[in-house]
Amino acid sequence: MILYPAIDLKDGQAVRLVHGDMDRSTVFNDDPAAQARAFVDAGCSWLHLVDLNGAFAGTPVNAAPVEAILKACKVPAQLGGGIRDMATIERWLDKGLARVILGTVAVENPDLVREAAAAFPGQVAVGIDARGGKVATKGWAEETDVMVTDLAKSFEDAGVAAIIYTDILRDGAMGGPNIAATEALARAVSIPVIASGGVSSLADLEALKATGVIDGAISGRALYDGAIDLEQALKALKD
Template identity: 40%
Template sequence: MIILPAIDIKNGQCVRLTKGDFATTEKVAEDPVETALDFVKNGAEWIHMVDLDGALKGNLENSKIFKDVAKETSLKVEIGGGIRSIESIEHYLENGIARVILGSAALRDPELTKEAVKKYGEKIAIGIDAKNGMVSASGWLEDSDTNYIDMAKSMEAIGVSTIIFTDISKDGTLSGPNLDQLGKINEAVSCNIIASGGIHVIDDIKALKEMGIYGAICGKSIYKGTLSLKEAIQYSK
C-alpha cells in the first residue's frame, strides 16, 4: 500500500478543510515545497495535492506551486482540482506531474475522460467524491444523482486504473475512513482504490491495508500529529 501525504492549496496557502466546507479553511503549513521536503525525509514517495481554487473556478489557479514541488523534490506528484481539458492535463504532465486527477470532468465529460485515459493511461486517476453514496462535483458544491459504485464501474469500463474515493462526510474530521463504502468499491471494480477522508491513527492504516486498499491519503492527521507519517509508511510496506 502507498501512503500519500496531502497538501491542499487555496490562495497560494497550505490549508485543510472539514467536509469540503470552504468556511472551515485552516492554514496548516507555511511553505508547500518545504512541507513536501519534510514528507520526503519521512519516507514519502508520493504526494497528493489539490488546487482548491481551481476546483471552484474550473481552471488552473495554483499550478506553479505544484510544478515547483515536482521540480524541487523527489516526490511523485498527484494533482487534482480544476483540470477539465486535455490542455490542462498536458500542461501538468509536461511539467513533471506524475498523475492527474479528473473529478468533475469525469462526471460531466465522459468523452474527455475517455480521450485522456486512452492517451495517458495510468497517468490519469479519477476522483470519486461522494455524499451519502452519491457523487459530488465542483469543489463538492454540486450534487448529482450518480451512485459512486456506478461511476466506478463506468470508469473501469473505459480503462481507468486508479480511483481516489472520498466520503465527503469524513473528510478532515479525523473520525476514521468509511471502511464500508471503501470495501464495496474495492470489491466492485478491479481498479486500484486510494482511500481519502477521515484517516486519523495508525489503526486506520492497518484496517485499509488488511482490506487490500491500494493507497491512503493522509492530511489533517499528519498536521495534527495524530498519525506519524514515517510510521504509516513503514507499516504500509
C-alpha cells in the same frame, strides 16, 4: 498499500478544510514546497496535491506552488482540482506531474476521461467524491444523482490508473475513513481504489490495509496534527 500525504492548496498555502467547506480552513504551512520536502524526507513515495481554488474555479489557480513542489521533490505527485480539458491535462503532465485526477469532468464529460486515459496510460485517475453514496462535483458544492459504484464501473474499460474515493462527510473531521464503503467499491471494480477522507490514525491505515483490496490511502490533517507519525506509518504499511 501506498500512503499519500495530502497537500491541499488554497491561496498559495497548504491548508486543510473540514467537510470540504472553504470557509472552514486551517493553514498549516505558508510554504507548500517545504511541506512537500518534509513529507519526502520522512520517506513517502508519493504526494497527493489538490488545487482547492481550482476545483471551484474550474481552471488551475495554484499553479505556482504546484510547480514549486514538483521542482523541490523527486517522488511522483498526483494533482486534482480544476483539471477539466485535454490542454490542461497535457500541460500538467509536461510539467512533470505523474498523474492527473479528473473529478467533475468524470461526471460531466466522461469521454474526456476515456480520451485522456488512452492518450496518457497510467497517468489519469478519477476522483469520486461522495455524500451518502452519491457523487458531488465542482469542489463538492454540487450534488448529483449518480451513484459512486455506477460511475466507477463506467470506467472499467477505460484504462484509468486509479479511483480516488473521498467520503466528504469524513474529510478533515478526524473521525476515521468510511472503510466499508471504500472496501465495497474496491471489490466492485478492477481499477485500484485509493481511500480518502477521515484517515486519522495508524489504526485507520491498518484497517484499510487489512481489507486486502484497497490500493492506497490519503491523509492530510492527521499528518499535520501529529496524530499519524509518517515514518512510523510508512514502516507499518511496508511490514
